[in-house]
């Protein structure tokens with residue numbers, strides 16, 4: 001049924017799913033703290049850093065990194081009426097409900113930022129246009145950021161956070177969603193290929209709220225995003241979607257942690273990635289924890305990788321920890337495969353030239369996720385960007401239009 | 403109305419090998435066959451005799467290596483063309499096992515293929531009408547257009563979809579590889595009517611590969627070729643099919659050295 005051909009053992013796919021069901025340590029036991037000293041500098045041997053080229057990340061996670069932050073990041077925004085963007089203290093961010101940093105990168109980011117930007121969507125606001133924030137890097141200097149997004153009760157909005165330019169950027173994005181609200185937050189990574197980007201993206205899903213976090217990663221030398229979802233009450237729904245395309249030399253890592261503590265909540269995670277070129281590297285880790293109290297949980301996670309050329313490597317590690325028997329459903333799927341020549345043959349046998357056929361197959365591969373983004377401008381931009389990636393052309397960032 | 407041009411597909415002494423775990427294996431061992439516009443040639447043979455290999459080799463599947471012989475369409479060397487060039491030259495292969503292309507909608511696929519084969523995009527209004535009409539004729543629900551190509555299609559739906567493409571792409575020569583297998587009687591009739599319509603519309607030549615005689619009640623062959631062990635063992639008119647129906651392939655299942663040559 002799938003586009004993915006069976007994978008020969010040596011061919012660059014690493015799916016760790018059997019082992020994944022029994023993690024040596026529960027996700028619940030990981031440290032969270034605002035004190036930099038609580039997180040030692042990663043060596044690369046830690047479970048959560050074992051896939052990451054930590055030796056290239058000194059400027060963002062090394063000793064004293066939080067004191068060196070440059071200022072070469074420009075924040076631009078387009079705010080629909082009623083939406084505000086203000087500067088706040090870290091204290092205030094905590095009061096608003098921002099979850100604490102959960103790793104070295106995040107604690108350094110919050111300390112280095114020394115405060116936060118606060119985007120507020122008022123209660124019951126229904127925005128017809130997306131909120132757009134552009135984070136523009138002006139050079140390969142370390143920079144830190146903390147953005148807190150609060151969506152008031154029963155509000156409905158989409159927030160696009162576009163990352164562009166050249167940067168060494170470490171950030172925390174705290175999204176706190178009120179009861180019954182419906183929020184889509186779309187971080188788009190289109191940095192130049194010499195950029196570094198580490199992010200902790202927390203989503204707190206209010207009672208009966210619906211939140212979608214959609215990661216789109218195309219550019220950057222190293223991009224490592226941790227998306228964490230927690231539920232503030234029952235009835236919440238979290239959807240984590242992701243699309244990534246790694247070329248030669250790029251390391252793209254997406255880690256998800258959905259923490260089901262409240263009962264009767266839903267989560268659905270679907271990430272699709274393509275890899276092209278020698279040394280293209282992607283990592284996807286999907287941790288789902290269903291705690292004892294989370295009766296009636298319904299969760300599913302899926303990751304598929306499409307390897308377009310030799311020499312690329314995709315790791316895919318789903319982890320499902322279940323502490324209650326009273327669940328609606330829990331499942332996961334992970335597959336990594338090569339480009340299917342049979343599909344190419346079928347399309348070419350209908351007169352379609354090879355380049356067009358490849359484009360169709362890859363677009364088709366991504367379609368199930370891209371079609372659910374629900375922001376036409378992003379969907380079109382993304383498909384065009386994928387076409388350009390296939391042609392080996394550089395990323396052309398989404399231009400924010402007024 | 404001008405009379406359709408006449409075309410001819412000539413296959414001469416075709417030898418084809420595949421790479422297997424046990425090394426190179428010769429599958430086609432000298433196939434010679436000429437198909438003219440408007441003619442229907444049935445190729446009948448037991449499983450494993452090389453029928454699909456013949457079909458794939460003409461279409462240019464990369465797994466098959468032509469070691470000698472020739473295939474020409476109106477004198478043009480087909481074997482030197484890429485897969486898509488062959489299709490644009492007017493060859494069409496309805497596959498025995500159509501391939502799923504997830505996420506690529508049928509409507510997008512059909513339009514892309516039509517544009518490629520014609521060298522220009524079809525006029526939108528007539529195209530939409532033509533697709534609708536052809537789908538209706540093949541008893542395909544309109545919702546098919548929005549599904550992924552062959553994605554989750556039943557066996558019968560896949561075969562209808564193949565013939566839908568034949569009707570829309572209007573090839574000069576169509577090779578139908580076991581289009582009848584897996585179809586119930588109703589579907590077989592609908593699909594056969596589609597083939598007949600497509601053939602009449604363009605006076606196409608048809609190479610109808612089948613394991614059973616059943617489809618020949620709906621699609622009348624002008625010639626029947628019995629295919630055994632990588633070559634044509636016997637040929638004749640429609641009466642040969644009837645004999646096969648009665649006698650089976652057993653009398654042909656002799657070692658290659660003693661089988662009659664075409």
Ligand SMILES: Nc1ncnc2c1ncn2[C@@H]1O[C@H](COP(=O)(O)OP(=O)(O)O)[C@@H](O)[C@H]1O
Nearest residue numbers: 420421422429448449450451452453454455465
């Ligand atoms: N790609 C392939 N790799 C290895 N063997 C093949 C391949 N294709 C066909 N064969 C072998 O060639 C022979 C003929 O196959 P095929 O052309 O599919 O026969 P038919 O369509 O008449 O049933 C069979 O023995 C089959 O196993």
Ligand SMILES: [Mg+2]
Nearest residue numbers: 453454498580
């Ligand atoms: Mg066959």
